[in-house]
Amino acid sequence: MSAFFCGVDIGASATKVVLVDGDGNALARVVRPSGVDYAATASNCLKLAMQDAGLVDQPAFTVSTGYGRENVDFAGETRTEIHCHGLGCFHLVGRAVTVIDIGGQDNKVIHLGDDGRRLEFKMNRKCAAGTGAFIEEVALRLGLQVGELDALAGAADRTVKLGSFCTVFSKTEILSHLRNGEPVEGIVRGAFESVVERIVEMDPLDGLVAATGGVVAHNPTIVEIIKARIGREVIVPEAPQFTGALGAALTARSLASN
Amino acid sequence: MGDKPASAIKKIEATGLMRKLMGAYFQEIDQAARTGDRKIAWCTSVGPAELLRSFGFLVYFPENHGAVLGSSRLAQELIPAANARGYSPDICSYLTSDVGSYIKQQTPLIQAFGMAGIPKADVLVYNTNQCRDVQDWFAFYQREWNVPLIGIDTQRGLGDITRDHLDGLIAQHKALIPTLEEVSGRTFDLDRLKEVVASSYRCTLLWKKVLHLAAHVPSPITFFDSTIHMGPAVVLRGTPEAEQYYAVLIAELEQRIADGVAAVDGERHRYYWEGMPVWGKLRDHAEMFASEGACVTASTYCNSWIFEPLGCDDPFEGMARSYTELFIVRSEDFKEQYLKTMFKTYGIDGMIYHDAKTCPNNSNCRYGMPQRLNRETGVPYVTINGDLNDLRLYSEEQARTQFEALGEQLREGA
Numbered sequence: 001m002s003a004f005f006c007g008v009d010i011g012a013s014a015t016k017v018v019l020v021d022g023d024g025n026a027l028a029r030v031v032r033p034s035g036v037d038y039a040a041t042a043s044n045c046l047k048l049a050m051q052d053a054g055l056v057d058q059p060a061f062t063v064s065t066g067y068g069r070e071n072v073d074f075a076g077e078t079r080t081e082i083h084c085h086g087l088g089c090f091h092l093v094g095r096a097v098t099v100i101d102i103g104g105q106d107n108k109v110i111h112l113g114d115d116g117r118r119l120e121f122k123m124n125r126k127c128a129a130g131t132g133a134f135i136e137e138v139a140l141r142l143g144l145q146v147g148e149l150d151a152l153a154g155a156a157d158r159t160v161k162l163g164s165f166c167t168v169f170s171k172t173e174i175l176s177h178l179r180n181g182e183p184v185e186g187i188v189r190g191a192f193e194s195v196v197e198r199i200v201e202m203d204p205l206d207g208l209v210a211a212t213g214g215v216v217a218h219n220p221t222i223v224e225i226i227k228a229r230i231g232r233e234v235i236v237p238e239a240p241q242f243t244g245a246l247g248a249a250l251t252a253r254s255l256a257s258n
Numbered sequence: 259m260g261d262k263p264a265s266a267i268k269k270i271e272a273t274g275l276m277r278k279l280m281g282a283y284f285q286e287i288d289q290a291a292r293t294g295d296r297k298i299a300w301c302t303s304v305g306p307a308e309l310l311r312s313f314g315f316l317v318y319f320p321e322n323h324g325a326v327l328g329s330s331r332l333a334q335e336l337i338p339a340a341n342a343r344g345y346s347p348d349i350c351s352y353l354t355s356d357v358g359s360y361i362k363q364q365t366p367l368i369q370a371f372g373m374a375g376i377p378k379a380d381v382l383v384y385n386t387n388q389c390r391d392v393q394d395w396f397a398f399y400q401r402e403w404n405v406p407l408i409g410i411d412t413q414r415g416l417g418d419i420t421r422d423h424l425d426g427l428i429a430q431h432k433a434l435i436p437t438l439e440e441v442s443g444r445t446f447d448l449d450r451l452k453e454v455v456a457s458s459y460r461c462t463l464l465w466k467k468v469l470h471l472a473a474h475v476p477s478p479i480t481f482f483d484s485t486i487h488m489g490p491a492v493v494l495r496g497t498p499e500a501e502q503y504y505a506v507l508i509a510e511l512e513q514r515i516a517d518g519v520a521a522v523d524g525e526r527h528r529y530y531w532e533g534m535p536v537w538g539k540l541r542d543h544a545e546m547f548a549s550e551g552a553c554v555t556a557s558t559y560c561n562s563w564i565f566e567p568l569g570c571d572d573p574f575e576g577m578a579r580s581y582t583e584l585f586i587v588r589s590e591d592f593k594e595q596y597l598k599t600m601f602k603t604y605g606i607d608g609m610i611y612h613d614a615k616t617c618p619n620n621s622n623c624r625y626g627m628p629q630r631l632n633r634e635t636g637v638p639y640v641t642i643n644g645d646l647n648d649l650r651l652y653s654e655e656q657a658r659t660q661f662e663a664l665g666e667q668l669r670e671g672a
C-alpha cells in the first residue's frame with residue numbers, strides 16, 4: 001500500500017478532509033459539520049475518508065488548516081486557509097488565477113501568479129456580511145432551509161435589493177420588504193447579490209477568476225451573479241468546498257517528501 | 259502536563275528602572291493632586307509639554323492613561339460607561355476608556371502606584387495636531403472641574419509646511435502664556451523654557467537612537483518593546499530622568515548587538531507596524547511574532563515621539579515645527595515617502611497595517627496607501643481590523659490568520 005497524505009480544513013461551519021496519493025490525486029473527500037468538538041470531528045472525518053478509500057494505514061503526514069487548525073492532534077503542521085486555498089486551487093487550475101473563497105465566516109480573495117506563488121491576498125473585514133453566516137441568517141429570517149435558497153434565487157425574475165452592509169440591518173430590511181409584499185425569490189436573489197457586492201469591493205478581480213468554498217458549492221447561482229457582475233467567465237474548480245483541504249493535503253505531501 | 263510554553267519574548271533589563279521612573283512620575287503627580295502643593299497641567303501627547311514644564315507644572319498625559327487602560331483590558335468595562343453618557347463607541351476609545359474610568363472611578367493607577375485616582379487638572383492644554391477628539395476629551399473635564407481649557411489648533415493633512423503655518427502656530431503657543439501664568443502663579447521665563455526644550459531635544463535624540471538600533475540585523479528590540487519603553491519619551495521628556503533612562507537602555511541594546519543577541523531568536527522576517535498597537539493584545543502579538551521568528555522592527559507610532567526641530571535656537575519655533583512636522587499631521591504623499599524611507603532604513607520585508615476602528619487619524623490604510631506602497635516597493639502587506647482599546651472591534655482569529663499568512667507568503671517567495 002503506497003503512502004497517502006491528509007489535509008484537514010476545520011472551518012467555522014464545516015470540517016473537510018481530503019486524502020491524496022503521492023501524485024496529488026484525491027482519494028477521498030469527507031465533509032461534516034464542525035460542531036463543538038473540532039478534534040473529534042477531524043478524527044471522525046479522517047476515519048470516514050479512509051473507509052471510503054479503503055485505506056487501513058494512517059496517513060504518512062497530515063496538515064491542518066482553517067479556524068480550528070490548532071485543534072487537530074494528528075496534524076504534523078498547520079497552514080493558513082490563505083495558503084491552502086491558494087495551493088488547492090492552483091493545483092486544479094494550473095495557471096495564474098484570482099481565487100474567491102466564500103466561507104462560512106469569512107471571504108478571501110487570493111491572487112496567484114503563473115507559478116502558483118501568492119502575490120497578494122485579502123480577507124473580509126471582521127463582519128460576517130457577505131459570508132455563509134449571512135446567508136444562513138437570511139434563510140432563518142425567511143423561514144427557509146439554507147438548501148432551498150439557491151433554487152429560489154435562480155427562479156427570481158427580479159432582484160429586491162438589500163442596501164445595507166450589516167447583517168443585522170439587512171435582516172431588518174428583509175422584514176420591511178416582506179411587509180411590502182415583495183416576492184421571497186427576489187429577496188433571496190437580493191441577498192445573494194449583496195454577498196457578491198461584499199466580495200467585489202474587497203479587491204480588484206483581475207485575470208482568470210475561480211470561485212471556491214462551501215457557499216459556492218451549494219449555491220451555483222452565486223457564481224452566475226459574480227459572472228454577471230464582473231462581466232467575465234468565472235470557473236469553479238472540482239469539489240469547490242474541498243479546495244482548502246486539498247491544499248492542506250498537498251502541503252502534507254510536499255512536507256513528507258522534503 | 260499543562261505547562262505553559264516558554265515565552266519567546268526576551269526581557270529588557272532596563273524595564274525595572276523604567277517602571278521605577280514611571281512610578282515616581284505618577285507618585286509626584288498624585289502627591290500634587292492630594293495636597294495641591296504643585297499645579298497639574300493635562301497635556302495631549304504631542305502637545306506643548308515643554309511650555310507647561312517651564313511654568314513648573316507637573317504634566318499629566320491622559321493618552322498615556324488610555325494606553326494603560328487598554329493594556330490592562332480594563333477599557334472593556336469602562337468604555338460602555340462613557341457610551342452611556344453619549345460618547346459614541348465610534349469615537350476615540352482612549353477618550354471613552356478614560357472618561358469611563360473617571361465616571362466609574364476605576365483606574366489601574368490606584369493599585370499600581372497607590373494613586374488616589376485620576377489627578378485633577380488645574381489647566382487642560384491640547385493640540386489638535388493629532389485629532390479633534392483630544393479637544394472634546396479635555397472639554398469633558400473642563401465641564402466637570404470648571405478649569406481652563408486652552409490649546410493649539412493645528413491644520414492637518416499638510417504637505418509643505420510654510421512660514422505662515424509656523425508663524426500662526428508660534429502665535430498660538432504664545433497666546434497660551436497669560437492663562438498659564440495665571441494658573442501657575444509664575445511669570446513666563448524664556449531661559450527656563452530654553453532649558454526644558456534643550457532637555458527634551460536631548461531626550462529626542464536618545465529615543466531616536468534607541469529606535470534606530472532596530473535597523474541592525476538582527477534587531478535588538480521589537481516594536482512591542484518600544485511601545486513600553488517610549489513611556490519616558492512621552493511623559494518625561496524635558497526632564498533629566500528621561501535622558502538618564504535612555505542612556506541606560508541604549509547601553510543595554512548596544513551590548514545586545516555586540517553580543518549578537520537578537521530580540522527575536524532566529525529573526526527571519528522584519529516587519530513594519532503602521533498604526534496604533536492593539537494594547538490589550540500587545541503581549542499576545544509579541545509572542546505570536548516572536549514564535550514565528552518575525553521581528554516587528556519599526557513603526558510610525560514609536561517614531562512619532564521624535565521631535566528633532568526642538569534643536570533650533572528659538573524654542574517657540576522648535577515647538578511649532580516639532581508638533582507640526584509630525585507624520586500624523588501630514589499629507590498622504592508625505593506619509594508615503596516617509597514609509598518608503600523607513601522600509602529602506604529598517605530593511606523591512608513585510609508590512610502590517612492596523613485599521614483601528616476608533617482612530618482614523620492613526621489608521622493609514624484608508625486612502626489606498628497599502629496598495630500604492632505595495633506597487634512601488636513590492637513589500638507585501640496585511641491589514642488587520644481592530645482597535646487600540648476596544649477589543650470588541652478586534653477579531654483574534656482573523657488577525658492571527660493574516661499574520662501567519664504574511665509569514666507564509668514571505669517564505670514561499672524566498
Ligand code: SF4
Pocket residue numbers: 321350351352353388389390391392616617618619620646
Ligand atoms: S489620535 Fe486617535 S487615539 Fe490619539 S487621541 Fe486622537 S483619536 Fe484618540
